[in-house]
Amino acid sequence: MTITQLTYVLAIAEHKNFTKAAEKCFVTQPTLSTQIQKLEEELDILIFDRGKKPIELTEVGRKIVHQARNIVNESDRIQDIVDQQKGFIGGEFRIGIIPTIMPTLLPMFLKAFIKKYPKVKLKIEELTTEDIIQRINDGHLDAAIAATPLENSNIKERVLYFEPFVGYIPEHHRLYKKKTIDVSDLEIEDMLLLEDGHCFRDGVINLCKAFKDQTNENFQLESGSIETLIKLSNEGLGMTLLPYLHTVELNENLNHNLRYFNEPSPAREVSIIYHKSELKMQIIDALHNVISGIIRGAIAFQNVKIISPLAK
Incomplete structure (x- = not known):
């Protein structure tokens, strides 16, 4: 049994197709198929049910994949240990960023980070918080940038910054004439929200419910992007809340149309998160230092109240 064979098993389990798995592993399909067959013969079991379309794991195959993932992830950490010992800041680093942070934060720090740490090869994906947690636990991500706290015992969090919520209120709205707004002014029924699955949506809902008994969740409109929410609001369909960096x-x-909250401003906590057993700490430290240094000049708010991103 080899690490290479287990890597092939994981690729097939992920793609449910031998051809796609071979492409992912940069080998020919016959090579991959031969190695899987050898492993199955050695173990005297079938890992995959090849009669199903797409290919499915057998019952014992699911248990093998779970263990194989742990073994392959741990084998990858040997190089991480060496890099950490040498103080080397380089190599591949897989990072996820949630959709309401990616378009504003990434352009702010990426160029500076690449210039300062040219040997680090960042692989960046836009993912929901739920997908991020799953991928960190599965070993498919080294770290992520997300709204916190997440209250997950496997995940460590290092705060990068606090980002206030800002009201976006169109003309003729009941709050338009107010110079500043208060949380008690908000009505969930006239709020335009992001679609389900966005933690910023959950933060807005939690904000409204924290100060009023607003249990009715029959919202007027929902959208997949903040830009669309702004356009809908401009059409007079309601107000919305924006993360501060989206207003810059x-x-x-x-x-x-922007209205800031009376202090303490409701805000989200944005952190770099990673598995508690993560070893590429030198790269996490580098990311934290670069982002914190850049963001310090963009967000000057101090008196804030952190709103939970968790759905309640």
Whole structure:
């Protein structure tokens, strides 16, 4: 039994197809199939049910995949241990970023990070918090940037910054004439929200419910993007809340619709998160230092109240 064979098993389990798995592993399909067959013969079991389309794991195959994932992940850590001992900051680093953070934060730090740490090969994916946690636990991500706290015993969190919520209120809305707004002004029924699956949506709902008994969740409209929420709001379909960094580059013609909260401003906590057994700490430290240094000049808010991103 070899690490290579177990890597092939994981690839087939993920793609449910021998051809796609071979492409992922950069080998020919006959090579991959031969190694899987040798492993099955050695163990005297079938890992895959090849009669199903797509290919499925057998009952024992599911248990083998679970253990194989642990073995392959741990084998990868040997190089991490060496790099850490040498203080080497380089190699591949897989990071996930949630959709409401990716478009604003990534352009702010990526160029500076690459310039300072040219030997690090970042592989960046836009993922929901749920997918991020799953991939960190499965060993498919080294770290992620997400709203916290997540209250997950396997995940460590290092705070990067606090990002206030900002009201976006169109003309003719009941709150438009107010210079600043208070959380008690919010009504869940006239709030435009992101679609289910976005933690910023859950934060907005938690914010509204924290100050009023608002259990009715029959929202007017939901959207997959903050940009669409702004457009819908401009059409007079309701107000919305935006993360502060989304307001920084907002068209000047729309700035008159922004309303800041009375202090303490409701805000989300944004952190770099990683598995408690993560070993690439030198790269996590580098990311934390670069992002914290850049964001310090963009967000000056101090008196904030952190709103949970967890659905309640």
